[in-house]
Amino acid sequence: MAKVKISDVAREAGVSLGTVSNALNHPEKLRPETLKLINETINRLGYLPNQSARQLAGGATKSFGLVLPRLDHGFSLQIASGAHNEARKHGYDLLIANADNDDILEDHYLRYFMGTQMSGVMVQPMASPDWHPVMAKMPVPIVHLDIHCSEPGYYVAADNEAQGRIIAELAIARGAHHIVVVGRAAFMQLTLRVLGIHKALALHPDIKIEVIDAGEWNTAADGYGIGAQIAARPADERPDFVVGLTDVLASGVISALVDKGIAVPGQVRVAGCDGNPLAWSGSVPLTTVAPPGYEIGRKGVQLLMEQIENKAPAKTKHVHIGSAARTVTAVTAIEDINRQELVRPFLLERASTQASSQTDATAINLGAYL
Amino acid sequence: MAKVKISDVAREAGVSLGTVSNALNHPEKLRPETLKLINETINRLGYLPNQSARQLAGGATKSFGLVLPRLDHGFSLQIASGAHNEARKHGYDLLIANADNDDILEDHYLRYFMGTQMSGVMVQPMASPDWHPVMAKMPVPIVHLDIHCSEPGYYVAADNEAQGRIIAELAIARGAHHIVVVGRAAFMQLTLRVLGIHKALALHPDIKIEVIDAGEWNTAADGYGIGAQIAARPADERPDFVVGLTDVLASGVISALVDKGIAVPGQVRVAGCDGNPLAWSGSVPLTTVAPPGYEIGRKGVQLLMEQIENKAPAKTKHVHIGSAARTVTAVTAIEDINRQELVRPFLLERASTQASSQTDATAINLGAYL
DNA sequence: GCTTGTACTTGAAACGCATCAAAGGGGCCG
DNA sequence: CGGCCCCTTTGATGCGTTTCAAGTACAAGC
Numbered sequence: 001m002a003k004v005k006i007s008d009v010a011r012e013a014g015v016s017l018g019t020v021s022n023a024l025n026h027p028e029k030l031r032p033e034t035l036k037l038i039n040e041t042i043n044r045l046g047y048l049p050n051q052s053a054r055q056l057a058g059g060a061t062k063s064f065g066l067v068l069p070r071l072d073h074g075f076s077l078q079i080a081s082g083a084h085n086e087a088r089k090h091g092y093d094l095l096i097a098n099a100d101n102d103d104i105l106e107d108h109y110l111r112y113f114m115g116t117q118m119s120g121v122m123v124q125p126m127a128s129p130d131w132h133p134v135m136a137k138m139p140v141p142i143v144h145l146d147i148h149c150s151e152p153g154y155y156v157a158a159d160n161e162a163q164g165r166i167i168a169e170l171a172i173a174r175g176a177h178h179i180v181v182v183g184r185a186a187f188m189q190l191t192l193r194v195l196g197i198h199k200a201l202a203l204h205p206d207i208k209i210e211v212i213d214a215g216e217w218n219t220a221a222d223g224y225g226i227g228a229q230i231a232a233r234p235a236d237e238r239p240d241f242v243v244g245l246t247d248v249l250a251s252g253v254i255s256a257l258v259d260k261g262i263a264v265p266g267q268v269r270v271a272g273c274d275g276n277p278l279a280w281s282g283s284v285p286l287t288t289v290a291p292p293g294y295e296i297g298r299k300g301v302q303l304l305m306e307q308i309e310n311k312a313p314a315k316t317k318h319v320h321i322g323s324a325a326r327t328v329t330a331v332t333a334i335e336d337i338n339r340q341e342l343v344r345p346f347l348l349e350r351a352s353t354q355a356s357s358q359t360d361a362t363a364i365n366l367g368a369y370l
Numbered sequence: 371m372a373k374v375k376i377s378d379v380a381r382e383a384g385v386s387l388g389t390v391s392n393a394l395n396h397p398e399k400l401r402p403e404t405l406k407l408i409n410e411t412i413n414r415l416g417y418l419p420n421q422s423a424r425q426l427a428g429g430a431t432k433s434f435g436l437v438l439p440r441l442d443h444g445f446s447l448q449i450a451s452g453a454h455n456e457a458r459k460h461g462y463d464l465l466i467a468n469a470d471n472d473d474i475l476e477d478h479y480l481r482y483f484m485g486t487q488m489s490g491v492m493v494q495p496m497a498s499p500d501w502h503p504v505m506a507k508m509p510v511p512i513v514h515l516d517i518h519c520s521e522p523g524y525y526v527a528a529d530n531e532a533q534g535r536i537i538a539e540l541a542i543a544r545g546a547h548h549i550v551v552v553g554r555a556a557f558m559q560l561t562l563r564v565l566g567i568h569k570a571l572a573l574h575p576d577i578k579i580e581v582i583d584a585g586e587w588n589t590a591a592d593g594y595g596i597g598a599q600i601a602a603r604p605a606d607e608r609p610d611f612v613v614g615l616t617d618v619l620a621s622g623v624i625s626a627l628v629d630k631g632i633a634v635p636g637q638v639r640v641a642g643c644d645g646n647p648l649a650w651s652g653s654v655p656l657t658t659v660a661p662p663g664y665e666i667g668r669k670g671v672q673l674l675m676e677q678i679e680n681k682a683p684a685k686t687k688h689v690h691i692g693s694a695a696r697t698v699t700a701v702t703a704i705e706d707i708n709r710q711e712l713v714r715p716f717l718l719e720r721a722s723t724q725a726s727s728q729t730d731a732t733a734i735n736l737g738a739y740l
Numbered sequence: 741g742c743t744t745g746t747a748c749t750t751g752a753a754a755c756g757c758a759t760c761a762a763a764g765g766g767g768c769c770g
Numbered sequence: 771c772g773g774c775c776c777c778t779t780t781g782a783t784g785c786g787t788t789t790c791a792a793g794t795a796c797a798a799g800c
Contacts, residue, residue: 003509003756005755005756005757006756006757007756007757015779015780016779016780016781017757017780017781018758018759018760018779018780018781018782019778019779019780021757021758021759022758022778022779024757024758025758025759029777029778029779030778030779031777031778031779034778034779046508048481048484048485048508049485049756049757050426050485050487050755050756050757051422051482051485051486051487052421052422052423052424052425052426052486052487052755052756052757053422053426053755053756053757053758053785054422054485054756054757054758055422055757055785056420056422056423056426056755056756056757056758056784056785056786056787057756057757057758057759057784057785058757058758058759058785059758059785071441071447071450071451071466072447072451077441077442080441080468081441081442081468084468084470085470088470088475093467093478093479093482094467094468095465095466095467096441096465096466096467096468097463097464097465097466098450098451098454098464098466100454100455100458105458108463109463111418112421112463114418115418115419115420115421115424116421116422117420117421117422138416138418139373373786375785375786375787376786376787377786385749385750386749386750386751387750387751387786387787388749388750388751388752388788388789388790389748389749389750391787391788391789392748392749392788394787394788395788395789399747399748399749400748400749401747401748401749404748404749419786419787420785420786420787421787422785422786422787423755423785423786423787423788424786424787424788425755425787426754426755426756426757426785426786426787426788427754427755427786427787427788427789428755428787428788428789429755429788
């Protein structure tokens, strides 16, 4: 079955090659009857435009590429979802590549997308984008997501320090006297969360704070281990508030506490700091500070559009988006996820926003997204 | 910043255009020193091959496209993961498109991929693939995932009837006397699950069975409603075993029962039938029959490879993959998901496999995947 | 010195399409 | 009847590659 090409359609319809091309790209230029004839012929022959040839001849593509480190992290999915919706709104396609936690693959797909005449490319990088100097001088708009970089360029990130601050203020409002922070701050994001917590608590010297390293990977099992250790303490050395630096950790802590007969949130409150639906349990509601993944994806596409539409785009633009705390359970989480939107039924504990500019670039405050 | 093209590299390196192309595609044909010179020039100039031109001129692409109905369903993610790993193993890229539960978008991306000179395309369709007659005669290998179609063509699906049978046998083994099946069998997959349950129970006329429609969308809220209704019954009319046709439903049922003071699994056992990690709760373990999403993705790519490598591939091939029941909690689920593999720490309740062939095509039994 | 062979390298010809200047056709006005 | 303008259609040109037949340089064998 030989592929049918545009010239076949033209011959079959008795028009010229260029007319068929116009039918595809500028239908308004054709007489309605010509258009109809051509469309019928296209369907009859099962013609499918060769995208490669289109892109080669035409230049632009009206599609964006998105490289994600994994597909299984709720946060990445929210990004993908936000980016997808915004892209469709502008009439663009979104193609997603899974870098599978592999630097080399990430680089591979980045190059692939840049070479495919995509109108723009977004990455949620695993490492600092300073590692991709090649990308900097590419003639394709690029936006980094969920990462801070000092280099010139575009990025959109959650305000992780604000997240820490929010969670600390939440603990204070709940009357906490002894806070334990669980997790290893291996990544910049987590470091900033811890920083935010410390800053907020600086005004409350009476509150005791401990930071416990949970092991290299911050897994639920690590959280479970710490939780068990906390449960084993004498009651007066036990914290009344535990913060998991990620929801997965918090979830593990909760499981351990409940297993050991400690009431949550009766005796110990536990909060997460991630907004990762995969970690939300059905029976013990988890309060978490959710970074606005959906908004980050959306804003990423908007920055792409901005670069495309402006002839002389700014060389640098850093956007920080605030977060909101909310209490979630599996049931609400599922509804949330299934609607792929940040919906309202959540109990809004507190919302906070902050914008900051690390360069002379524009900073935008999108505010809390609830 | 003008794009640097292959001719720029050639001129700069003092070789011909074809030689640079060879450096990229057939490095073994070049003298090592020429190769080195060219590679250095490529890096110095930041040259990036134009994929469109490549594909147009070259034909094949060594990449697959995967169209998914949503990104947020655990099952789709498992498919993506399995497909990704298998594709990489063969040196192929995998690009993913999100159809966002929209037929038109699904069709759009399908056409897009077919037109992009992809080596093969996979879809997890929302509706019967019979609706895509155009696709049938495309010169690109295509495999349908997670769906049964009688038409000639390739598909890989979970054996949904076997899933129903497994869950029923599980109930029998647990000594159930009264089983309630919750959910609307709106899709073929669910219908087959119900069928499997009925077939298995046909041998046990003493066991009472009820099927309760949960509302159009089978949401967690629907499950909650049914659960509340069950809880409100007098003890002797209450089932001792509830099957949710999806994990989301089962999760809702559990929440309701627990809320109303019914012990799970003490008074009522609840099982799901979906393997959807997003529905797995932390505190009440859910026993579910998980369709092997990862394996389906893997097998899908294998069928693609088969079509590519055989000059005269079979016109039809239907593969049904068995399932395994397991008991899961949020913590194990997270570990599972994070490793993106089907791992072993699960308690394996029972495993079953079945292969069937609806046509004269080859049927393959991959067996339980645990 | 001539032939044959080997190891690289060359450059022109497609690949399928979008574009755009130019041609064609029809209606209107003078 | 001629001139003009507008709407529609035409087809040659080029997009950046890969491919492959043809070419070059050099070494070995006689």
